[in-house]
Amino acid sequence: MLLKEIVEIYNLLDSFEVTGYEIKSYLSNIRNKDVDINVHTLKVEKGSTDFVRITIPGTNGKINGGNAPTLGVLGRLGGIGARPEVTGFVSDGDGALAVLAVAAKILDMNNKGDLLKGDVVISTHICPDAPTIPHDPVPFMDSPVDMVTMNSEEVKGNLDAIISVDTTKGNRIINHNGFAISPTVKDGFILKVSEDLLDIMERTTGKSPKVLPITNQDITPYGNNIHHINSIMQPSTATSSPVVGIAITTESIVAGCATGATSPYDVEQTARYVLEVCKDFGEGKVSFYDENEWDIIKKRYGDLKILQTLGNNI
Template sequence: MLKQVMEILELLDSASVTGERVKNFLRGRGLENIWVEEVKSDKGKTDFIKIFVKGKKGKSVGGDAPTMGIIGRLGGIGARPEMIGYVSDGDGATAALSVALKLADMNSQGDFLEGDVIIATHICPNAPTQPHDPVPFMGSPVDMQTMNKMEVDPQMDAILSIDTTKGNRILNQRGFAITPTVKDGYILKVSDSLLDIMQTVTGKLPVVLPITTQDITPYGNGLYHLNSIMQPCTATSSPVVGVAITAESAVPGCATGASHETDIELAARFVLEVAKSFGKKACKFYDEIEWEKIIKLYGSMEYLKKLGRDKDE
């Protein structure tokens, strides 16, 4: 998928890139169902883009194949005027859009996935920055509640959330890592299916990013979050797994010249392989029987999806 990654990077590395420009580019490669919506706030604006790719046996054509959700999570692809050029934080958008482009190229060659695939992200070349330890974060022109509303689709039966996760001292290895599965306030065991696919795609032993209870609670509650990779889990009952693009050293999200095409490609190729397997019902994000037992034993933890026990989002 390196070709698709390089094409998307070239498209996004622009001070004037918009969601409409990305939409037109993808339509030129054969994708038809693409929606773009501009959202503004007092911090700026961004273009949300959602791409729907039909599967051979997907729900959109009356089939029963599950729908894969792919979210490119980020603050922005640029931090202009403070920083010139494409920033590290944009890798989630690049990976997600590269999957969309690869699916378009596959379809044009006669290869179609079993299930439908929904890809969502946003395009912002001039996002704000914000302080964070150990390195500065990229901010966003919109709040997390808006981001989840625009990107988390109720049709998604499982979600892979791709996010640059380099600004930490928790995982010190270049490439990508996956998180345990999160569902309705529970951090579940790491999916064996996803570990198998990761091992096959990378040719190496799988790498898992540790997450905490704080990470699966909503932004805005005053708690520390590693980053926004798990925020989609606060807006859905579908299982969510983070796909973290990582580095050996702590790299600011607002840094330019810090993206590695091969790492983005590896993460994107993993996501595509998961989508293939998930549509065939050959990939499980969690154990349904054990899930029922957990709920029976300990009850609901869905209050962790809110700002607090006595607060609503």
Template sequence: MMKQVIEAYELLDSAYVDGNKVAEVLKERGLEHVEVKTIEGEKGSTDFIKIVVLGKNGKLSGGNAPTLGIIGRLGGIGARPEMIGLVSDADGAITAIAVALKLADMRRNGDVLDGDVIIATHICPNAPTQPHDPVPFMGSPVDMATMNKYEVDPQMDAILSVDTTKGNRIINVRGFAITPTVKEGWILKVSDDLLDIMQYVTGRMPAVVPITMQDITPYGNGVYHINSIMQPATATDAPVVGVAITAEVPVPGCAAGASHIIDIEQVARFCIEVAKGFGKGKVKFYDEEEFKRLVELYGSMRNLQTLGRKRE
């Protein structure tokens, strides 16, 4: 997928890029179902883009194959005028657009997936930055609730949330790592199917991000989060797995020249392979019976999807 990743990188590496320009490229590639919405926030605006790639047995065409959601999660692709060029935080958007381009090329070449794939991200070349320990993060012109509103689609039966996750000392590998599956406030075991795919794609032992209960709660509650990778899990009942693009050392989200094409290519290829298997019903994000048993034994954890109890 190197070709598509480079295309996505070059497309987004511009002070003038917006959602409509990205949509135009995707439509020229043969993707008809592309939607762009410009949303104004307190610190500017951004263009949310949603791409639907129909499967041959997808629900949107009357079939019954499950729908995979792929969310490119980020604050912004650029921090202009403070920084010139794509920032590290842009990797999620690059991955999402590259996956869309590859799926378009696959369809043109006769390889149509069984299930629908819904890809969502947002395009903002001049997002603000924000303080974070140990290195600064990218901010966003819109809040997290707005991001979830336009990126998390109720049609998604499972979600891969792709996010640059380099601003920490917790996961110290170069490449990418996946999180345990999160569903309705429960942090479940890591999916064996996803670990297998990760091994096949990378040719290496898989890496797992050690997320905490804090990380799966909504932004705005005043507690530390590793980053926004698990925020989609606060807005859906579908199982969510974070796909973290990682580094051996802490790298600021607002750092330019920090995107590694090889790493992004592996992540994009991982997403494609998950989409192939998930649509066929051969890839599971979690064990349904075990989840049911956990809820029966210990009750609902949905409170962790909320901002919690109100302070008196």
């Protein structure tokens, strides 16, 4: 149960003056040993944001000389607020809220003697005054920094797999209160949905799993003038590691810049799911893709890494 963490972090994030350093202080007060919490501010012409990266070693993780796989957990968003255009925490901030709650819960578990086997690296950014941009059917939240910069900050390190948590409410593609998972994306290929990840979804929700449909357009980089459902799959353009999107969803269309749209229960359910993936992945119980089938795919169909680029000039 992560409701306590969700409420406490929400109260921190719902502020015009919040910074990544306040988040670091909050997490450090939970546990300040055997964890690396890095914050740095990036200022550009459009504004600034604080990147937060929390590295939590596992008992058999690479940091401690072990061989358990490392999971990257990304909270994707443009910003947690769109001030001064709107007042308060926006729907787009749910991804950051969810992954920071996961970080807080793992640190609390460590204090109580429950240690994960694999290393977990949790990354997001804190921007209370991000801009917005037009998008159909509802406006997108923009970010002060471009997507290439965001990927370079969040998708780094020796990550064996990545889950990308992002608010995905402004569409008519997935209409469900809660969350949905995407197929695995690797090197430009949209692979089958991981059965292991579906199993965890069933056990944490007690319901049939929900899957986010994605297209080739969604796994290409921003900046190519092609429609994307949102930025949830953008990490896949910057890594060879398998990437799965965890979409926080609603039945109706909700803009990312909408306030009053955060459901603590949906975010908690999402965070609880992510936590279970962290546990099982480090123990070798979760596979994001079938490695034998991946070898066959590459031999039969070659290379699709062009989809990780802006493509050919036209």
